[in-house]
Amino acid sequence: MINLIASVPIVSIVTFLPLAGAILLVFIRAGSARTVRTAALAVSLLTFAAALALFFRFDGTSGLPEFVERASWLGRGLDYHVGVDGISLFLVLLAAFLTPLALLSSWRAIDDRVKEFSLFMLLLETGMIGVFVSMNLFLFYVFWEAMLIPMYFLIGIWGGRRRVYATMKFVLFTMFGSLLMLVAIFALHAAYYRATGSYSLTIADLAATPFAPGLQTWLFLAFALAFAIKVPLFPLHTWLPDAHVEAPTAGSVLLAAVLLKMGAYGFLRLGLPLFPQAAAAFAPALSILAVVGIIYGGLMALVQKDMKSLVAYSSVSHMGLIMLAVFSLNFEAMEGALYQMLNHGLSTGALFLCVGILYERTHTRLIADYGGAAARMPVFAGLFLTAMLASAGLPGLNGFVGEILCFFGIFAANKVLAALAVSTVVLSAAYLLWLYRRVMQGPLKDPGDMRLRDIDGRELACLVPIIVLIVFMGLFPGTFLRKMDASVSRFIDAIKNKPAAAMTLDRAVPPAARLER
Amino acid sequence: MSFMALAPLLAVVAGALAALLLEAFLKRKNHELSATAAVVSLLAAGFFIVRSWGLEIGYFGGRLTLDPLALLLMAVFVVAAALVILMSLVYAPRRDINLGQLCGLLLIAVAGLMIMVSSSDWLVVFLGLEVLSVASYALTGSRRNDRASSEAAAKYFLMGSFAGAFFVFGLAFLFGTSGALGFAASLREGSAPSGLPVASAVGLGLILTALFFKIAIAPFHMWAPDVYEGAPTPVTAFLTFAPKAAGLAVLFRILAPLLDRGGAASVLGPAVSVAAVLTMFWGNLAALRQKSVKRLLAYSAIAHSGYILVAVVSGDGPGLVFYVIAYLFMNVGAFGVLAAMSGQGVERTSLADFAGLGRRHPWLAASLAVFLLSLAGFPPTAGFLAKFYVFSAAVAKGHVLLVVAAVLASLISVGYYLKVIVAMYMQDDASETSLEQNDPALWLVIFLCLFGVIQLGLWPGNLLTLIRQAFSVPF
Numbered sequence: 001m002i003n004l005i006a007s008v009p010i011v012s013i014v015t016f017l018p019l020a021g022a023i024l025l026v027f028i029r030a031g032s033a034r035t036v037r038t039a040a041l042a043v044s045l046l047t048f049a050a051a052l053a054l055f056f057r058f059d060g061t062s063g064l065p066e067f068v069e070r071a072s073w074l075g076r077g078l079d080y081h082v083g084v085d086g087i088s089l090f091l092v093l094l095a096a097f098l099t100p101l102a103l104l105s106s107w108r109a110i111d112d113r114v115k116e117f118s119l120f121m122l123l124l125e126t127g128m129i130g131v132f133v134s135m136n137l138f139l140f141y142v143f144w145e146a147m148l149i150p151m152y153f154l155i156g157i158w159g160g161r162r163r164v165y166a167t168m169k170f171v172l173f174t175m176f177g178s179l180l181m182l183v184a185i186f187a188l189h190a191a192y193y194r195a196t197g198s199y200s201l202t203i204a205d206l207a208a209t210p211f212a213p214g215l216q217t218w219l220f221l222a223f224a225l226a227f228a229i230k231v232p233l234f235p236l237h238t239w240l241p242d243a244h245v246e247a248p249t250a251g252s253v254l255l256a257a258v259l260l261k262m263g264a265y266g267f268l269r270l271g272l273p274l275f276p277q278a279a280a281a282f283a284p285a286l287s288i289l290a291v292v293g294i295i296y297g298g299l300m301a302l303v304q305k306d307m308k309s310l311v312a313y314s315s316v317s318h319m320g321l322i323m324l325a326v327f328s329l330n331f332e333a334m335e336g337a338l339y340q341m342l343n344h345g346l347s348t349g350a351l352f353l354c355v356g357i358l359y360e361r362t363h364t365r366l367i368a369d370y371g372g373a374a375a376r377m378p379v380f381a382g383l384f385l386t387a388m389l390a391s392a393g394l395p396g397l398n399g400f401v402g403e404i405l406c407f408f409g410i411f412a413a414n415k416v417l418a419a420l421a422v423s424t425v426v427l428s429a430a431y432l433l434w435l436y437r438r439v440m441q442g443p444l445k446d447p448g449d450m451r452l453r454d455i456d457g458r459e460l461a462c463l464v465p466i467i468v469l470i471v472f473m474g475l476f477p478g479t480f481l482r483k484m485d486a487s488v489s490r491f492i493d494a495i496k497n498k499p500a501a502a503m504t505l506d507r508a509v510p511p512a513a514r515l516e517r
Numbered sequence: 518m519s520f521m522a523l524a525p526l527l528a529v530v531a532g533a534l535a536a537l538l539l540e541a542f543l544k545r546k547n548h549e550l551s552a553t554a555a556v557v558s559l560l561a562a563g564f565f566i567v568r569s570w571g572l573e574i575g576y577f578g579g580r581l582t583l584d585p586l587a588l589l590l591m592a593v594f595v596v597a598a599a600l601v602i603l604m605s606l607v608y609a610p611r612r613d614i615n616l617g618q619l620c621g622l623l624l625i626a627v628a629g630l631m632i633m634v635s636s637s638d639w640l641v642v643f644l645g646l647e648v649l650s651v652a653s654y655a656l657t658g659s660r661r662n663d664r665a666s667s668e669a670a671a672k673y674f675l676m677g678s679f680a681g682a683f684f685v686f687g688l689a690f691l692f693g694t695s696g697a698l699g700f701a702a703s704l705r706e707g708s709a710p711s712g713l714p715v716a717s718a719v720g721l722g723l724i725l726t727a728l729f730f731k732i733a734i735a736p737f738h739m740w741a742p743d744v745y746e747g748a749p750t751p752v753t754a755f756l757t758f759a760p761k762a763a764g765l766a767v768l769f770r771i772l773a774p775l776l777d778r779g780g781a782a783s784v785l786g787p788a789v790s791v792a793a794v795l796t797m798f799w800g801n802l803a804a805l806r807q808k809s810v811k812r813l814l815a816y817s818a819i820a821h822s823g824y825i826l827v828a829v830v831s832g833d834g835p836g837l838v839f840y841v842i843a844y845l846f847m848n849v850g851a852f853g854v855l856a857a858m859s860g861q862g863v864e865r866t867s868l869a870d871f872a873g874l875g876r877r878h879p880w881l882a883a884s885l886a887v888f889l890l891s892l893a894g895f896p897p898t899a900g901f902l903a904k905f906y907v908f909s910a911a912v913a914k915g916h917v918l919l920v921v922a923a924v925l926a927s928l929i930s931v932g933y934y935l936k937v938i939v940a941m942y943m944q945d946d947a948s949e950t951s952l953e954q955n956d957p958a959l960w961l962v963i964f965l966c967l968f969g970v971i972q973l974g975l976w977p978g979n980l981l982t983l984i985r986q987a988f989s990v991p992f
Contacts, residue, residue: 030879074902074977074978074981075978075981113876116875141896142896142897142901145895145896145901146895146896146897148895149890149895152935153942156939156942156943157942157943163943164939164943167943168932168935168939171931171935172928172931172932175928176928179924179925179927179928180921182905182908182924183908183912183917183920183921183924185909186908186909186911186912186913186920187912187917189909189913190909190912190913193913
């Protein structure tokens with residue numbers, strides 16, 4: 001029995017269940033929107049259940065990838081190779097957790113072409129999870145690019161007035177970076193072959209192979225560009241406010257909560273371990289960009305008139321902090337960054353859901369149109385405030401834990417940057433609480449057709465799980481950090497100890513040969 | 518040395534004659550009979566191709582050799598011709614095109630293609646090229662009452678003859694210096710900077726120009742968009758694919774040995790690279806501005822020759838063949854959808870005709886979306902893997918800048934491919950027209966192409982094995 005359970009390819013199931021669901025949806029009659037919605041929700045819930053099984057059965061003491069599945073696919077190192085470690089596990093969970101909530105949140109908001117919408121949401125889920133579980137660079141790239149397609153349609157079909165512009169900008173920006181990354185992947189493939197005489201694009205193999213400093217620089221820059229656009233790092237963030245403002249609520253939630261994490265995850269999984277010397281050389285420059293992003297994003301958020309673009313700029317600011325922590329290259333900062341990635345996913349996801357709930361009632365997102373909404377929507381006000389405070393890093397909620405860890409790490413690395421970065425605490429409290437005051441408090445504004453009913457059962461079902469998790473992660477961070485520890489420290493050791501290659505690649509010792517000695 | 522080496526060719530020629538004669542002499546016009554004869558002869562040719570696999574048989578003193586590259590491409594042309602005939606079954610009568618003649622001419626073109634790809638002899642290649650060209654001119658003009666079609670044919674004929682003259686002129690130089698007609702024998706080492714004798718270098722330059730004309734490589738592509746737009750849609754699907762594939766294969770046969778030689782490589786490598794980059798950018802930038810989907814695909818076809826040329830530059834035979842096969846499915850599929858859009862006497866190719874197609878005809882729109890995404894190179898489609906193989910081989914050979922240019926060019930292409938998708942899915946229904954969809958053969962073509970695009974994107978294993986076997990490359 002135990003063997004039977006152990007032989008279940010659980011990572012593949014989590015990854016491809018949504019895809020199977022999407023194929024199933026094709027055969028459901030488009031007319032019955034309710035059936036389509038229910039089926040999509042059921043599939044995403046099943047996926048989440050499978051992801052939970054992954055979480056509970058994950059050991060995490062070795063720091064090595066677990067549940068590894070490997071099969072040869074296209075030959076020459078282009079293998080199907082998946083698994084999770086303490087770094088990717090939680091991002092998989094995040095994606096699997098938020099997709100059903102996003103589907104639920106669009107129950108009423110999307111009533112045009114429901115079947116296509118649900119289909120693209122499920123395809124997006126497969127893409128997101130696939131990126132996190134890939135242990136082969138080729139597979140990673142396939143998911144990374146394929147995921148653009150559903151997001152392109154989600155923004156372009158169900159988005160706001162300038163949706164076509166926003167979605168084209170999103171795709172072209174992202175592709176610009178990822179195509180150059182693709183060239184770097186080719187170069188890695190060739191360099192690995194020259195160094196070892198065999199083909200591999202397994203990330204662990206590449207990380208164990210020393211590359212010449214000159215090559216590292218170029219390759220790192222290509223990878224860093226792709227990831228920095230995705231994060232987004234200042235000044236490559238300009239696609240983000242457009243995409244967020246135009247995207248439907250469900251799209252915004254997944255975009256902010258999961259897609260942005262892919263950039264940071266890319267640095268963690270590829271940028272740093274594959275090219276540690278180059279990464280260390282560029283870390284100061286990237287850190288400065290991250291700090292600029294923190295302050296710029298915060299200041300921009302202060303002056304936004306649209307709630308969604310306010311949350312979008314707050315993402316730029318918060319992702320800046322995460323990147324700064326990543327570039328600090330020490331254990332606390334890295335674990336903080338990872339934790340903060342989850343926090344940002346939850347709190348920003350919740351904020352976008354809240355904005356969506358308000359928008360469904362009033363059909364406006366302009367802050368100036370609101371006022372005193374708390375009087376009509378007391379329950380909603382409480383949840384909205386909790387999400388904001390989590391985002392601002394109030395002690396007791398999850399944001400605090402992540403930020404504290406980040407700041408410890410950043411401070412150890414660079415005191416000046418740490419001092420500048422702390423401004424995020426002040427700034428985020430300012431723009432979020434000011435937003436709350438303008439929208440929820442003060443005299444009730446009711447321009448005509450504003451029907452500010454309080455939150456209903458379905459919306460509660462969307463928001464409450466996130467809020468509960470926010471509180472839980474604030475009070476019991478150990479539950480999660482424990483499973484990350486071993487992987488993160490392994491990761492730090494690996495990048496600290498990876499040997500620099502001799503100047504020419506040809507003299508590099510193949511890792512296999514080194515093991516044999 | 519075996520007569521069997523001629524079997525595929527003879528099968529196709531017999532089919533062509535049968536189709537044309539049935540058309541001419543049958544009292545009661547029965548176009549389907551001609552089409553059936555054509556398809557049967559293609560099946561026979563396919564059978565002979567499979568039988569010849571691995572035998573390396575030749576005829577005419579080895580001037581016609583069925584090596585694996587030739588056989589693979591011949592099989593591809595047979596499949597392409599069969600798809601195009603299926604596409605035309607309903608399309609041709611609706612558009613006032615004589616189906617029997619179309620099939621006959623198509624098979625003659627296939628015969629020309631087969632000759633081209635199975636020879637390493639200048640004269641035989643020229644013979645194949647001209648057989649192909651004459652058939653192509655007639656195919657282009659097969660809508661006799663349509664001015665665009667006739668104009669396209671005239672343009673194609675003038676430009677093609679001009680290119681043919683270049684070819685013969687260059688051939689004279691080569692034969693004059695070396696006294697040989699084989700590729701390798703006539704391109705011996707010499708004293709010119711290109712590592713060839715001066716006259717041979719001039720001759721080779723002229724021949725390359727002629728081939729660039731025929732494949733529509735920038736800056737010799739000017740005729741192509743008008744011809745591709747003017748020709749009937751199934752013919753366009755064929756012309757944007759088959760002559761290019763054959764021409765690029767010939768280029769590969771000529772250039773691959775030369776690019777391994779120091780002197781020749783130092784001149785030819787950069788020259789062909791520049792042509793490749795020009796072609797990609799020219800095709801893609803021009804496609805950005807098009808309002809007609811057919812013309813947009815015409816320019817995209819030009820850009821794709823640029824990508825395939827990258828495989829020629831890096832001497833990557835397997836990549837070239839894989840790209841060509843992937844391109845067959847995505848290109849024929851896209852034009853298939855275009856053919857499905859046309860109705861009795863109307864051609865619906867402008868972007869406005871595609872507005873709201875995602876609502877009116879979800880399956881048709883979804884198919885076109887898949888083909889376009891594949892052309893743009895998104896995974897998990899054949900287009901992505903094709904680009905992956907060609908570009909990665911080029912980087913491994915050190916052509917990093919060329920590949921950077923190529924990926925930037927394909928970024929531009931994403932802009933216009935997505936423009937069509939925007940029209941289909943993100944714009945409101947402008948036209949109320951619904952399509953007459955009683956064309957099962959066309960649906961079969963679209964389905965097969967979809968299958969090909971997905972299959973080659975996800976599990977190309979068998980085909981890759983075959984291709985790598987053909988080039989005896991390790992796995």
